Amino acid sequence: MVTIRPTRVDSPDAHGLLEEYFALRAANFPGGGYRVNMPPSDAFTADGDAFVVLYDGEEPAGCGGIRRITDGPAGPRWEVKHLYVCDAGRGRGWGRRILEDLERRAAEAGAAEVVLDTHHSLDAAGALYARSGYVAIEPYNDNANATRWYGKTL
Template identity: 70%
Template sequence: MTEIRPVPVDQADAHALLEEYFALRASIFPGGTYRTTFPDPTVFVEPAGMFVVLYDGEEPVGCGGIRRVADGPAGTRYEVKHLFVCDAGRGRGWGRMLLADLETRAAGFGANEVVLDTHHTLEAAGGLYARSGYEQIEAYNDNTNATRWYRKALGAQHPPAAH
């Protein structure tokens, strides 16, 4: 059974998933210039944000977070950060499950839209965002690891489904 649980971003399972994510990104990043920055735990504390871990049984297999950022043209804006599913979990729909959960949580915090940044070499991620209703926008931050920026307007949301 899969389950998404809110956890502190510095909790052991979350930290281990982030270490795996950052190591993977650094190993394939063009030019070897990936900048690893572990997130400040305070930005993922309700209602400013939240971090979640996806469990398959008791095994942590994915993670992601949302955090409040400066308002955009649509009003209250949250950013999706560190969306990651480990290699063994890919192709099971877990990335979409995590993304939908984070969008619902952002809407619950009053977000009118969510934004995210990514790198053009992450083709699977770009495909997920396109299939999930994200549109490409101009840069809203100065993240040196990003080459593409996206947004999604949030409409009526429903509570996350039990997984």
Template identity: 55%
Template sequence: MVSLHTSPVDESTARGLLTEYFQSREIGFAHQGITYTPVFPDAEAFTPPRGVFVVVRDDSGDAVGCGGIRLIADGPHGRRYEIKHLFLRPETRGRGWGRLLMADLEARARDLGARELVLDTHHSLEAAAALYAATGFTGIERYNDNPNATRWYGKVLAGTQTG
């Protein structure tokens, strides 16, 4: 059964998954004539209470995906976390693990007091957009200056505990 484990974002397994993710984006964007600018995340931004990073492991215990949340400036609904670096290896897709990872990150954000989750993506990543819509995200105004993004999404976390 698939499992999710917190990990320092700069730990070797997490860094390897991020390298894979960035390489896949560079290749995909290059086919469209777009330059992708990878930026490895700051470990402090993904350390509680500022954030968390999660590694997805398959039935065999192999690391097959990752994703994280990080605290950013408050938004119109209050405390805001951003989902970053959501990645699953292609051979794992279609199993519901993306939804599982999104639900896990949302629960972790709620535990950290988030009132809203946001994320950005590129319009060419249609499967990602479908996942975000299926997990309750809707289009919002641009909230950052990410040069790789063309779409921004948000989700208000109703019933979030504050404290």
């Protein structure tokens, strides 16, 4: 059974998934130079923020977070961060499940808009965001690893 549970970003399950994600991105980043930014233990702890882990049974298989950032044109805005599904979970709709869970949490916290950044080399991620109603927006941050920015009004 697949479940999604909120957790601290520094929990062993979340930390293990993030290490796997960052290693994979560093190994496959075009031209090298991927900057690893392990979130600090107090990340995703502000009111309305959340970090979740998707479990396949009791096995951690995916993760993602949502955090409040500066308001945007539509009003209160949250950012999706570190959306990741392990190799064995790809193609099973788990990324969409995590994304929908994060959007729900943001909406419950008062978000008018959800945004995210990604890299153009992540084709599956871009396709997930497009299927989920995200549209291209102007950059809202200076993330050196990002080449595309997306937003969705809730």
